[in-house]
Amino acid sequence: MAAPESGDGNNGAARMVTLISSDNTRFEVEAAAASLSQTLQLTILDGGGGGGDGIPLPNVDSATLSKVLEYCIKHAPAAANGGAPNATAVDRAELERFDNEFVNIDQSVLYSLIMAAHNLEIEGLQSLVAKKVADMIKGKSPMEIRRTLGFPDPTPEEQAEMNAHMLEYGWAYE
Amino acid sequence: MERERRRRRKTKKAVAAAEVPPSTTSVHDIPDDLLRLILLCLASPLWLIRAAATCKRWRGVIAAADEGSAFLREARSLHPPTIIGHYHDQTFPYRTICFVRSSPPAPIDGSRFSLDFLPFPIAVDDGKTSGWEIVDCHGGLVLLRNDYAFRQSALIVCDPLTRRYQGIRGPPDYTEETGEFLCVYLLDGEDGTISISNFRLFGRFWDGARRGCMFSTRGLALIVGIRR
Numbered sequence: 375m376a377a378p379e380s381g382d383g384n385n386g387a388a389r390m391v392t393l394i395s396s397d398n399t400r401f402e403v404e405a406a407a408a409s410l411s412q413t414l415q416l417t418i419l420d421g422g423g424g425g426g427d428g429i430p431l432p433n434v435d436s437a438t439l440s441k442v443l444e445y446c447i448k449h450a451p452a453a454a455n456g457g458a459p460n461a462t463a464v465d466r467a468e469l470e471r472f473d474n475e476f477v478n479i480d481q482s483v484l485y486s487l488i489m490a491a492h493n494l495e496i497e498g499l500q501s502l503v504a505k506k507v508a509d510m511i512k513g514k515s516p517m518e519i520r521r522t523l524g525f526p527d528p529t530p531e532e533q534a535e536m537n538a539h540m541l542e543y544g545w546a547y548e
Numbered sequence: 549m550e551r552e553r554r555r556r557r558k559t560k561k562a563v564a565a566a567e568v569p570p571s572t573t574s575v576h577d578i579p580d581d582l583l584r585l586i587l588l589c590l591a592s593p594l595w596l597i598r599a600a601a602t603c604k605r606w607r608g609v610i611a612a613a614d615e616g617s618a619f620l621r622e623a624r625s626l627h628p629p630t631i632i633g634h635y636h637d638q639t640f641p642y643r644t645i646c647f648v649r650s651s652p653p654a655p656i657d658g659s660r661f662s663l664d665f666l667p668f669p670i671a672v673d674d675g676k677t678s679g680w681e682i683v684d685c686h687g688g689l690v691l692l693r694n695d696y697a698f699r700q701s702a703l704i705v706c707d708p709l710t711r712r713y714q715g716i717r718g719p720p721d722y723t724e725e726t727g728e729f730l731c732v733y734l735l736d737g738e739d740g741t742i743s744i745s746n747f748r749l750f751g752r753f754w755d756g757a758r759r760g761c762m763f764s765t766r767g768l769a770l771i772v773g774i775r776r
Contacts, residue, residue: 486573488586489573504582504589507575508586508587512595519599532603535604542710
């Protein structure tokens, strides 16, 4: 008899669910990982996503979904422990390292990710990406922010507004 | 069999990923509530001000006047304000008010808090006093009173950073002969935010009887109440 796997309350193989991206790619993941999404959790609790049926996610493409699932799989054990009160410092440091590396990606992926996280109600992922984008904004001047985030060049009207703002709030630009 | 099927799925996934052109989602594609979430992560009000200058949409999100400037209020509760210094109001050898930065210094130039733009000079070095005295500070504004300038304005509220001020006359029947403010406090405007164009004052004054009065920039009305 095999020893029960740690963290698995089902005494056997973990329950799997299938998610289908907008471009019709099927992803099979553990229900525990998919349940990080509040939206999916309800469907899964109702018994959805198993067997041959998949849960269609018409707003999330396969590239984004695979990234979302990478996050969920990594974070599922800690989430299963109810925010992991007994997690070791090493575990937490490892998750932090993972998070930092995870958001070290192309900006357009970041924006797709935060929209998917919002859509699927994965709060941890949503705030992780929000913080990353905020990190790209902080400490910069308006022009630097525009350049960093790939805004088009300001129109003369926008430039005039920016100048007026900087004149009024000069103290914020020193 | 099961493994075979899974492998086929995997292959299909790899091909699909390769065929999908790289996504070109930009910051303009994300909805307002997510943009709001991102901007709420900015811990310093300086960063928020710069973000507000970036474009019209961002400014709209930050300065939204909905539900009493909900965004700014939430930002303030997430990132509580820090004290950047204090005013030192001294009377010897002559009356002067100077700004002393706290340590470690905030990233704002301390000279920005000079009160040298008020209608009567703060520092008078020929032995006379200008009369301005600091009564209260709140929300970046400074409230001063001047017992020597009743007729112009007994009280003045100023915003050192934008160098603007607003004089406030006493109640209509309040004159240097009849009245004297006992204490005055600077409060948030009615919507819970505060600026040089939106604040309230609560004062108690003496004109033979003790009275309380509330001044609000909304409607520029002076409400006199509670006679005791």
